[in-house]
Structure formats: structure tokens, C-alpha cells
Amino acid sequence: MPEPHARSTGPTRRQILLTGAAAAGTALGSELLDAGPAAAADTSSTAASAAVDLTRPTSPFPHVWERVVSGDWAKQALRRDYQDQLFDCHDELGFESLRFHGALNTSMSTYSPTVNGRPRNPAFSNDDYSFFNIDQIYDALVDRGMHPFVELSSMPASLQASAPPFSLMLYDFNQMEPKDYALWGKVVGDFARHMVDRYGLREVRKWPFEVWNEPNLSVFFNGDQQAYFRLYQYAAEAIKNVDASLRVGGPATSAGQLSFGPPRSPGVRYYREFMQWATAKDVPVDFGSAHGYESDTGTGSQGPASFFKQNRADTPSGLPLYISETNVTSDIGNPILDRSDAAASFLRTITETVGVVDALAYWSFTDIYEEMGQADKPFHGGFGLRNIHGVKKPAYRLLQILHTVGEHRVPLTLAGAPDTVGGLAVTGSVRGGVDVLLYNHALATGDGSAPVPARPATLTVTLRGVRAGARARVRRIDEDHTNPYREWVELGSPEYPTRRQLHDIEKASEVEDRPLELKSDRGAGVARFTLTLPPEGVAAVHVG
Incomplete structure (x- = not known):
């Protein structure tokens, strides 16, 4: 089984199309022969902050x-x-x-x-x-x-x-x-x-x-x-x-x-x-x-x-x-x-x-x-x-x-975040409030070499202009959430899953919507939440 977020450096689809299956097979064989032991995962976390100002003008999304x-x-x-x-x-x-x-x-x-x-x-x-x-x-x-x-x-x-x-x-x-x-x-x-x-x-x-x-x-x-x-x-x-x-x-x-x-x-x-x-x-x-x-x-x-x-x-x-x-x-x-x-x-x-x-x-x-x-x-x-x-x-x-999110983008600014972290804030949905969508993704290098993997990143997001009594909920997509692939592997990677197994795999793909602690400054219209983004993770936070 590949490492949870290993990137393949083997032949791409277009390399196969351009050079033919034989050449691609040779390249893949070389990769397997030259592969060394997998590097240990870096589980340390970087800390960063983000600011969302709901009082500022929006732009189209x-x-x-x-x-x-x-x-x-x-x-x-x-x-x-x-x-x-x-x-x-x-x-x-x-x-x-x-x-x-x-x-x-x-x-x-x-x-x-x-x-x-x-x-x-x-x-x-x-x-x-x-x-x-x-x-x-x-x-x-x-x-x-x-x-x-x-x-x-x-x-x-x-x-x-x-x-x-x-x-x-x-x-x-x-x-x-x-x-x-x-x-x-x-x-x-x-x-x-x-x-x-x-x-x-x-x-x-x-x-x-x-x-x-x-x-x-x-x-x-x-x-x-x-x-x-x-x-x-x-x-x-x-x-x-x-x-x-x-x-x-x-x-x-x-x-x-x-x-x-x-x-x-x-x-x-x-x-x-x-x-x-x-x-x-x-x-x-x-x-x-x-x-x-x-x-x-x-x-x-x-x-x-x-x-x-x-x-x-x-x-x-x-x-x-x-x-x-x-x-x-x-x-x-x-x-x-x-x-x-x-x-x-x-x-x-x-x-x-x-x-x-x-x-x-x-x-x-x-x-x-x-x-x-x-x-x-x-x-x-x-x-x-x-x-x-x-x-x-x-x-x-x-x-x-x-x-489900709206079509009005609100400025979101980051401070101290690694270049793998980013996101956007959007208003205008039928639910009201604001949706903050965050990612932690290491880009491919563009030269075929493996990118330096993303590290976990802890992010504190401060929101200005939040209504009194607002609450926050979070939906996550990462190694531990919304991962039907892992469920399939844990079932033994069956080539032809039974109907029961397919039910379990589909269930593992569902998104959980959970409460997230939102700390508010009473009377100031300011609130903040903190979460950790795992490598190759997405977090969607609704505040409203």
C-alpha cells in the first residue's frame, strides 16, 4: 500500500501516450528498482493565523x-x-x-x-x-x-x-x-x-x-x-x-x-x-x-x-x-x-x-x-x-x-502560514453567515520530482462583523475524514467488493458536519476559531 499521501513519480498518462507503453514500462521498472525506504512522516505542526472581515466590500465568486x-x-x-x-x-x-x-x-x-x-x-x-x-x-x-x-x-x-x-x-x-x-x-x-x-x-x-x-x-x-x-x-x-x-x-x-x-x-x-x-x-x-x-x-x-x-x-x-x-x-x-x-x-x-x-x-x-x-x-x-x-x-x-456556498467573496488574509495553506471566505448562501474554506496542499514541482510534503498547520481564524450568537460547524476532508479509499484498503482491497462492502465504502465517503468551538468578543462583533489542517486536507467552516 502506498504511503497515505505519497506522490507517484512514475510515468504520467501523457508520457504513456507520447512515448508508448514499452518506454513507460521501462521507466516504471527503473523507479521500482531505485526506490529507497520511505521517509518518516513529519507530524510537527506549524501555527498561523487568518483574518476575515465581513464589513468590507465583497467581490464576485x-x-x-x-x-x-x-x-x-x-x-x-x-x-x-x-x-x-x-x-x-x-x-x-x-x-x-x-x-x-x-x-x-x-x-x-x-x-x-x-x-x-x-x-x-x-x-x-x-x-x-x-x-x-x-x-x-x-x-x-x-x-x-x-x-x-x-x-x-x-x-x-x-x-x-x-x-x-x-x-x-x-x-x-x-x-x-x-x-x-x-x-x-x-x-x-x-x-x-x-x-x-x-x-x-x-x-x-x-x-x-x-x-x-x-x-x-x-x-x-x-x-x-x-x-x-x-x-x-x-x-x-x-x-x-x-x-x-x-x-x-x-x-x-x-x-x-x-x-x-x-x-x-x-x-x-x-x-x-x-x-x-x-x-x-x-x-x-x-x-x-x-x-x-x-x-x-x-x-x-x-x-x-x-x-x-x-x-x-x-x-x-x-x-x-x-x-x-x-x-x-x-x-x-x-x-x-x-x-x-x-x-x-x-x-x-x-x-x-x-x-x-x-x-x-x-x-x-x-x-x-x-x-x-x-x-x-x-x-x-x-x-x-x-x-x-x-x-x-x-x-x-x-x-x-x-x-452550497454563495457567490460573494470576502477578503481572507493569512499571516505566518506555510505556502501549502490557503483558502477563501464566501457569503451569500441561502443559510446566511459566511463559509470559510481552507486547504493544505503541496503543489507538484513541475519537473517530475516529488514535492516536499505538506505539514500539519494549525490556523486561528478571526472574523470581524459576525452577528451576536453566531455558531460554527466544520466539515473535513482528509486522511481521517471522508476517505472511502482507506475503508476499501482496510477491507482487504477487494477487486470485486460485495454489496455489503460497497455499502461500507460508500458510508466512509460521507461528510460529517460537526460543531466547532467559536470564541466571541461580546459586543465587538469579533469571533475566532482554531483548527489544524492535516497534510492534503480541506476544512469547510460555516459561521452563522
């Missing part, structure tokens, strides 16, 4: 993480269990839209004039399209009050310029350029027109049309940067030809990652060059989109927020910036994705990107996920907010808490 969530690929979205989990997330977490790969994949039959190189049976359709599968997904979303966040990918086999040289993913993401860019534009335009015909312009105006996925990685796009610009322009102009009010954008870059094959810029620079090109050529762009994971190479002092702030600086004035993928790590199989690290990391990213991004999509909402094959262990370091059985992980519980 929009729930940008609720605007879109990501979820693997299109065929998965036809599954009942996938949809059941998604709509629970919509109801409990407030997610407004869903993004997934592969709406145009060959296996979706969306554009299929040929099947395995042969003409399709004319009895099947009046044209070269079959929108039935994608309609089933979009119908389900719209019927439940959600919207598609449309990722226009991947290249249908009938449109590819040549056969893909490799595929490291289980599903059929086709990274090739089109053999005919004008035909590619027609396919995209016909897709958009069908959506308007089926759902109405008023609805489809709410859908962002994002052109492709991570074109700066050759595993996702075989062409060079100029090829992507051309791919984008044909798609964007086709969508605008359907109706000028439809929204199109990109380039959905992967932050900080280099690639092999044709030369291309790394993520942040690629994004900047795309915006410069689109502006110079007057190509339609209604939003910018980008991805960033904390484990990505080259993260700055604020982790993925460092990428997103640069993306914002490079986004033309007035355009929204949508982060359509983010998480604590892109290293699938890393246990921190199943534990409180993911919650603490996401709260830190939210805190540091207030006013920077207009959407912040967690990748992904579920471990029903087949990019590298479908896992069957309940906890396997999957990207999901929920595991394959629907058990709600710590990051899910964080978003449940955040869904």
Missing part, C-alpha cells in the same frame, strides 16, 4: 467549476450507469454541461459514407450521416436541463488523409488530418445544422463548439500547427455559416507538454500563437479553451493556475476562457486521484483562479472511463469524481460543499 464537467468519450455516454452518475452530479453538484471526446469518431457512425472502406448500405440512411447515436446523448442532456459542450473530434475514417501510424488508446480517437479540408468543413457545418434543426437555435446558442482536443500533442493531432489552424478555420466558418450566433473556439491545448513528430509549440505558447493568428486573419473565435494539470511540466508557483493566468493574458479582451480539462495529475493510476489530495488541489486551483477563468472543468466526473482500458478495481487512481460503482470520492464531496 462565480461557480465556474459548475459550468462544465468532462467525461471520457462519446460511446461511454450511451451507457445507463454513466448517465445515472452524470445526472446525480448535475442534481447534487450543479453541473450545467458535459464535454467528451469523439462525437465524430468512426465508431459513432456520425459521418459514415463508408464502413471499413466499403459503401454503406443505402437502406440505412438517406445521406452520409447517422446522427442517431449522438442524438441519444444530447437528448438525454437537454431533457435533464444540461447542455452539450461540443468537442469536434475525431477524424472519421472516411475523411482521413491516411491511416493513423499508431493508437495507444482503447477507443478510436483518430488523430489524422482530413484528406479534404473543404469536406471536413461541410461535415462540421452539417453537424451543426442538424443540431439547430433538432434542438432549436435558442438551445444550441448555449453550446460551445470546441474545435478538436490538444492539437499540440501528436497523439491527438498528426498535423503541425498550420494544419490545425486550417482545420480550425474550416470548422469555425462552417459553424458561423449555419448561424452567426453559434459559439466556436479553441484550441484546447495541453499545457506544458512537448510532442514528437512535426514540430509544434508547447501548450501556453501554442495558445498564444493561435490567438495571434486568429486575430490577424479575422477568423471567428468566441472563446479560448485550454487544459492544464498540476503534474504538467513547467507549472509555476501557482500550479495549473500559473498556466491559466498566462492563457488569460493571451486571450483577446472580451472573450471568455474555458479550461475544459484539469485535475491534480494527468498520471492515471496515481492513488492521489482517489484521496483528499485531489480535493485540496482543486480547491487551491479554484481559489487562485477567481476572476481568471470562465469555466473550470474537472477531468472527469466518473471512473467509467476507457481511454487506457476499463479498470475493474474500485480504486485504481482513476480521474473520476466517482468510482466505477458510483462511490463519491473526496473531490466530489468538496464540490458538494462548494455548491
Whole structure:
């Protein structure tokens, strides 16, 4: 069993995609051979203080993480269990839209004039399209009050310029350029027109049309940067030809990652060059989109927020910036994705990107996920907010808490706190009072080395402007609270848990709401509480 908050330094998901399974296996083998004894945990605690002044003006705190969530690929979205989990997330977490790969994949039959190189049976359709599968997904979303966040990918086999040289993913993401860019534009335009015909312009105006996925990685796009610009322009102009009010954008870059094959810029620079090109050529762009994971190479002092702030600086004035993928790590199989690290990391990213991004999509909402094959262990370091059985992980519980807080941020200042500690204070919830959300999270280093682990931090929070008679309650997410992963381990890590075991694991994921001592200065409107934040912990305190 890994140490409670050990960070994996093995090959990341993107390293596997870029270098192949054999190279990744070699790297992992070297890591295991070179591993020394685990360092003893540092249990000493640092002391710090924070101040929240409820008498000062507030600033907006929009729930940008609720605007879109990501979820693997299109065929998965036809599954009942996938949809059941998604709509629970919509109801409990407030997610407004869903993004997934592969709406145009060959296996979706969306554009299929040929099947395995042969003409399709004319009895099947009046044209070269079959929108039935994608309609089933979009119908389900719209019927439940959600919207598609449309990722226009991947290249249908009938449109590819040549056969893909490799595929490291289980599903059929086709990274090739089109053999005919004008035909590619027609396919995209016909897709958009069908959506308007089926759902109405008023609805489809709410859908962002994002052109492709991570074109700066050759595993996702075989062409060079100029090829992507051309791919984008044909798609964007086709969508605008359907109706000028439809929204199109990109380039959905992967932050900080280099690639092999044709030369291309790394993520942040690629994004900047795309915006410069689109502006110079007057190509339609209604939003910018980008991805960033904390484990990505080259993260700055604020982790993925460092990428997103640069993306914002490079986004033309007035355009929204949508982060359509983010998480604590892109290293699938890393246990921190199943534990409180993911919650603490996401709260830190939210805190540091207030006013920077207009959407912040967690990748992904579920471990029903087949990019590298479908896992069957309940906890396997999957990207999901929920595991394959629907058990709600710590990051899910964080978003449940955040869904209940208001949209007015109150200044929170720290003194003497380590750089792993931070948080925010928010008012405006239906419960009244103030919510103080705190994290203790050690950022990834950005160079692949293990970060210095966070230490326990004792924090005294003073609140000014509190009503007389206010009380405090606390909800915790850490090693000892809201930890279904540990319950699973203590049950013997069963690959196929019994129903009773699943009940116990789900129960261990619940958040406890407990009283917290609040000391008040009578008549002064000042109150304070003290708590200790464990490493990779989150504490949500409501005072009201």
C-alpha cells in the first residue's frame, strides 16, 4: 500500500501516450528498482493565523467549476450507469454541461459514407450521416436541463488523409488530418445544422463548439500547427455559416507538454500563437479553451493556475476562457486521484483562479472511463469524481460543499502560514453567515520530482462583523475524514467488493458536519476559531 499521501513519480498518462507503453514500462521498472525506504512522516505542526472581515466590500465568486464537467468519450455516454452518475452530479453538484471526446469518431457512425472502406448500405440512411447515436446523448442532456459542450473530434475514417501510424488508446480517437479540408468543413457545418434543426437555435446558442482536443500533442493531432489552424478555420466558418450566433473556439491545448513528430509549440505558447493568428486573419473565435494539470511540466508557483493566468493574458479582451480539462495529475493510476489530495488541489486551483477563468472543468466526473482500458478495481487512481460503482470520492464531496456556498467573496488574509495553506471566505448562501474554506496542499514541482510534503498547520481564524450568537460547524476532508479509499484498503482491497462492502465504502465517503468551538468578543462583533489542517486536507467552516 502506498504511503497515505505519497506522490507517484512514475510515468504520467501523457508520457504513456507520447512515448508508448514499452518506454513507460521501462521507466516504471527503473523507479521500482531505485526506490529507497520511505521517509518518516513529519507530524510537527506549524501555527498561523487568518483574518476575515465581513464589513468590507465583497467581490464576485462565480461557480465556474459548475459550468462544465468532462467525461471520457462519446460511446461511454450511451451507457445507463454513466448517465445515472452524470445526472446525480448535475442534481447534487450543479453541473450545467458535459464535454467528451469523439462525437465524430468512426465508431459513432456520425459521418459514415463508408464502413471499413466499403459503401454503406443505402437502406440505412438517406445521406452520409447517422446522427442517431449522438442524438441519444444530447437528448438525454437537454431533457435533464444540461447542455452539450461540443468537442469536434475525431477524424472519421472516411475523411482521413491516411491511416493513423499508431493508437495507444482503447477507443478510436483518430488523430489524422482530413484528406479534404473543404469536406471536413461541410461535415462540421452539417453537424451543426442538424443540431439547430433538432434542438432549436435558442438551445444550441448555449453550446460551445470546441474545435478538436490538444492539437499540440501528436497523439491527438498528426498535423503541425498550420494544419490545425486550417482545420480550425474550416470548422469555425462552417459553424458561423449555419448561424452567426453559434459559439466556436479553441484550441484546447495541453499545457506544458512537448510532442514528437512535426514540430509544434508547447501548450501556453501554442495558445498564444493561435490567438495571434486568429486575430490577424479575422477568423471567428468566441472563446479560448485550454487544459492544464498540476503534474504538467513547467507549472509555476501557482500550479495549473500559473498556466491559466498566462492563457488569460493571451486571450483577446472580451472573450471568455474555458479550461475544459484539469485535475491534480494527468498520471492515471496515481492513488492521489482517489484521496483528499485531489480535493485540496482543486480547491487551491479554484481559489487562485477567481476572476481568471470562465469555466473550470474537472477531468472527469466518473471512473467509467476507457481511454487506457476499463479498470475493474474500485480504486485504481482513476480521474473520476466517482468510482466505477458510483462511490463519491473526496473531490466530489468538496464540490458538494462548494455548491452550497454563495457567490460573494470576502477578503481572507493569512499571516505566518506555510505556502501549502490557503483558502477563501464566501457569503451569500441561502443559510446566511459566511463559509470559510481552507486547504493544505503541496503543489507538484513541475519537473517530475516529488514535492516536499505538506505539514500539519494549525490556523486561528478571526472574523470581524459576525452577528451576536453566531455558531460554527466544520466539515473535513482528509486522511481521517471522508476517505472511502482507506475503508476499501482496510477491507482487504477487494477487486470485486460485495454489496455489503460497497455499502461500507460508500458510508466512509460521507461528510460529517460537526460543531466547532467559536470564541466571541461580546459586543465587538469579533469571533475566532482554531483548527489544524492535516497534510492534503480541506476544512469547510460555516459561521452563522
